[in-house]
Amino acid sequence: MPNNSSESIASHAEPRRSEAGMLASVTRWRRKIGEPIIELCIRLSGILVVVFVFLIFLFLLRDSLSLFRQYPLRRFLFGTAWLPISEPPQFGVVPLLLGSIYVTLGAIVICVPLGVGSAMFIAEVAPKHLKNVLKSLVEILASIPSVVLGFLGIIWLAPVLRNTFHLSTGMCGLTGSLLLAFMALPTIISISEDALISVPRTYREAAFGLGATRWQTLWRIVLPSASSGILAAVMLGIGRVVGETMVVLMVTGNAPVIPRSLLQPLRTLTATIAGEMGETVGGSDHYYALFAVGLVLFAITFTINLVADLFLRRARK
Amino acid sequence: MNGAKLRQQIAFSVLGAITLLIVVPIILVILYIIINGAGSITWQFLTQAPRNGMKAGGIFPAIVGTILLVVGTMLFALPLGVLSAIYLVEYARDDLFTRMIKLSVVNLSGIPSIVYGLFGFTAFVLLLHFGTSLLAGSLTLGIMSLPVIITASKEALESVPLTYREISLSLGATKWQTIRYCVLPYAIPGILTGTVLSLSRAAGETAPILFTVAAFYLPRLPHSAFDQVMALPYHLYVIATQVPNIPLSISFATALVLIALVFLMNLVSIILRAHYRKKRLW
Amino acid sequence: MVSEPVIKTVHLDCFFGAHQVLRNINLEIPANEILGIIGPANSGKTTFLRALNRLNYLHRTYSQSGEILLDGRDIRQISDNLLRKKIGIIFALPQVLPVSILDNVAYGPKVHGVTNKETLARTVEEALKRAYLWEEVKDRLQEPAVRLSGGQQQRLCIARTLAVGPQVILYDEPCSGLDPISTAKVEDAMQQLKADYTQILVTNNTKQASRVSERCAFFLMGELVEIGPTHDLFTYPQDKRTDDYITGRFG
CATH class of the missing domain: 1.20.5 (Single alpha-helices involved in coiled-coils or other helix-helix interfaces)
Incomplete structure (x- = not known):
């Protein structure tokens, strides 16, 4: 009851x-x-x-x-010499900016085709078990600390490049570009792969229905549909490369001059801050100049990320 | 049709070759470090301080320093990250402020690590007078880790079915009780996975700790949060570039220990994920 | 038989954004009644039910005007937590938490501050008995609730609601996913609960309404078309639309 x-x-x-x-x-x-x-x-x-x-x-x-x-803003932005300890000092950011741009372009030219290509392979071609192995390997790459790659760059890649191209030093832009390309790959691969697999199944089925091969479907239907996501992946990859510090600090030769080719030593924005901060006196112009470099870096990556986010949003729609 | 098939064959082979071009170096890098570093890893190397201008002895203070940094980072970033994610998922309305938070998370994740270093230096080392210290370094790394922790926590919270919240509220539980008892328990695996992953990144970072915490050579353990510490990534940077005539085997062994530590944390995160996935009932 | 209604709505209008879902609903529900609410999909039945314990407010665009009185007291004067403790709800699909049978039922009392283990155990046992589930689960209270069958889960939901000590129980198409035997068990439980609770049953199934309810209300497109003793409503509907609906001419 x-x-x-x-x-x-x-x-x-x-x-x-x-x-x-x-x-x-x-x-x-x-x-x-x-x-x-x-x-x-x-x-x-x-x-x-x-x-x-x-x-x-x-x-x-x-x-x-x-x-x-x-120190006038104009001379900072357009000055072509970075000579912080000469008398009078010069804080022209142009050489550093160009250094970053050169290294970044070099890295992007290498890693975008490789990254997107392997994302296509992982997403569309590889059988399931291989796919898992490949994704784990990419994750492993993502987790290798940059200082370790920088170390390998010094002792292995730089000498190899010096001998290959008969350079006076292997510590140059190209070494940096190669390592940065390697480091940006996980970002590009994983985001591109996400973009590819989120293309609706119906698109593929429609293409198969018309007698297209898997490759034709991938190339003409899936890839264009995923373009927003892939662009976002590329932007985020660029952001990663521009902001990377240790590798470029260790392997690009640290010469703050306007670079004429990737085969000569140069110096990026990031490496300048990391390399010179320890030697400045707090409150000196040199010290403040490094923050100005940081601000330039912040502005660049901020913009890149905003654009990437925009692409990602568009991809989700 | 045969032409199309042939083209597909060629295209897929090219894609496969590209993938191979990426995969082989990854494996080579890992093997290269293991082969060159494993021989020098001894008990002494792991448990002794560096001696003789870092040309001999071990890396014990750097290992401890890195672990302390990771713990400090977690103590700061985990609660802050999880609470922010709770705000975004459970409380935020779709207004300007919420969009600002989301934008901030996106931008935090894109800020270069060296800029975090600069910020940590002015804000924590100088302005707050923490000095070059474990505390300043942990806070710097903590802010850097926030976006990953927030994103992972957010996804974890969003994956908890809405019905749980509805059940709890319909029984008269308050909002916080609902979050505490009917949402968080089911989001914790995802939160932990993301946290461990972001901490493994923090463990390997060098740029943010260059001017906020790292000691060039400090053969003793820190006494308080205001002490400097040695850290593995910075130590590797120093012996690879700043000190001449360091035996390569020491550099390789240091690199191997650092990689092993980071991989171990990744492994923990993977195991956590698998463990909870098996246990979950929804 | 004049008694103070347990629930009374006065000029209740409900909106989701600009869309008006309910229009001028005036209803009185006396104590210990089982009121059936029938009507086609999108007629506002569920919105009405969820307005009573303010669950609609979980949607950010929701707004309402008019009054809802519980025991003569405007529910806006009662905190959400207390209101929902007094007016429990059973959802359409059995929704259990992914914890043990025991913890599902004990959840409500716990959030309302019951910490004493014995009190909790007694409350759980009592609630499960009243929901006609005790005999089936008493030996496996620690098992995950998701292992129960659909019908058992729905009775578990009833027990969970009973455990917080409600005064009114709302049912939102509680048997829509259940087989006839499970449905009969849920209906049995409802009949037994009549002695102590006021119950409101929203259902798509006119037969269920006629079996279980004493009075019945017909909702159509946000309006209360007709309300009356169940037998009368089904035998001599006053409104043509009601007649059309129960004889299956639309809906």
Whole structure:
């Protein structure tokens, strides 16, 4: 007889009293005070993420402005010499910018065809077990710390390139480009592969239905449909390459001159900051100049990421 | 039709060759480091401080330093990342502020590591007077790890069925109780997987710790969060570029230990994922 | 037989965004009644049900005007948590949490602050007995609830709702996915619960409404077309639209 043993289920005969009775005081305390505090923390965390981006930008801007009070912005942006410890010092960012652009272009020319090609292979050609092995290998590559690749660049790749191209030193742009291409591959492969496999099955079936081969379907239907995602992959790959520090610091020869080819030593934006920060005096123009370089870097990667995000959004639609 | 088939054969072979061109170097790199480094890894190497201008001895302080950095990074980034993800998934409305958070996450993930280093240096080392320290380095690496942790947590939270939230709310649970008991428990595997992955990246990073934490040579363990520490990636950078005449075997062994540590963390993340996937009931 | 209605709605209008889903609903439901609500798809039955315990507000575009009274008290004066504790709901498809049978039922009491193990155990046992599930599960309370059959899961959901001590139980097409035997068991449980609870049953199945409910309301396109004793409504519908619906001419 369930009706008679109902005292354990809170009776609703006296609703007003049971409100207070069933809600044990601990629970009421938690709901009234504990939960608002937790929800406040949650909101604050969300705010903090935005604050961090702002702060990063703000600190870079603040210290950059300290430079521009002493050293004209125009000469920084268009100056063709980076001579921070000569007298008077020159902080022209052009050589560093060109260094970054050269190395990045070199890397992209190598890694985009390789990355997209292997993404096509992994997504469309490889049988399932091979696919898993390949994806794990790409993940392994993604997790190799850049300093390790830089080390291998110094002791192995640079000498090989020097001998191959008969250079005076193997520490040059090309070494950097090759290693950076290698490092950007996981980003390009995984995002391109996502883009390829998210092309609706119906597209493929329609093409097969018309008698197209798998290759024709892939080349004429799937690849164009995935183009937004693949462009996003390329942009994110570029972002990765532009921002990479240790490899270029270790293998590109660190010559802050306007490069004429990838076969000579050069110096990127990132490597300049990493290489010179330790030797500057806090509050000197040189010190502030490095923040200005950081600001340029921030602006470049910010733009690249915005564009990539735009492509990704379009891909999702 | 035969021509088309032939073209397909050729195209697929080319794609296969390209993939091979990527895969073979990956395997070679790993093997190269293992073969050259494994011989020098001894118990002494793992448990002693460097001696004789780093030309002898071991890398114990660097191993400990890296582990401490990873722990510090996690203590800072995990709660912050998970709470932000909870905000985005459970609380955020589709308004300007939410879009700003999402944009910030995207941009944080794209900021170069060296810029994090610069920021950490001005903000934590100088402005907050933490000095070059474990604390400053952990905070810097923590902010850098945030976007990956947030993205992974967000996906994990979103994959929890909406019905769980509805059940809980319909029984009179509060929003936070619902999140705490009916959402988080099922999102934790995904959150952990993403966290461990991002921490493994942090463990291998050099640029953010160049000016915020890393000691060139410090043959003792830190006493507090305000101490400098040695770190494996920075140590490898130093012995590979700054100190002449270091035996290559020491560099290789250091690289191998670093890679092993990072792979181990990746492995943990994979095992976690597999373990929970097997256990889950929905 | 004049008694204060447990639930009363006055000029209730419900909107999702600009779309009006319910128009001017005026209803009174006395204690211990089983009210059936029938009507074709998209007639606003479910929205009405979910308006009663404010679950509609989980949709961000939702808004409503008019009054809903519980025991003569405007539900806006009651916190969501307390309101939902008093007005429980059973969803269309059995929805269990991926935890054990015991933890499913104990979840509600726990979030309302019951920590004492014995009290919890007693509450769970009591609730399962009332939902006619106890005999089937008493030896495997620690098993995952998802291993139960669909019908058992739905009765588990009823037990879970009972365990928080509600006053009103809402059923949103509770048997839509169940076989006839499981359906009969759920209906049996509802009949037994009549003594202590006010129940509202939304159903697509007019036969179920006629079997279970005492009074029945017919909703069509957001309007309450007709309400009356179930037998009368099915035998002599006052409105032609009701007649059309129950004789199967549309819907």
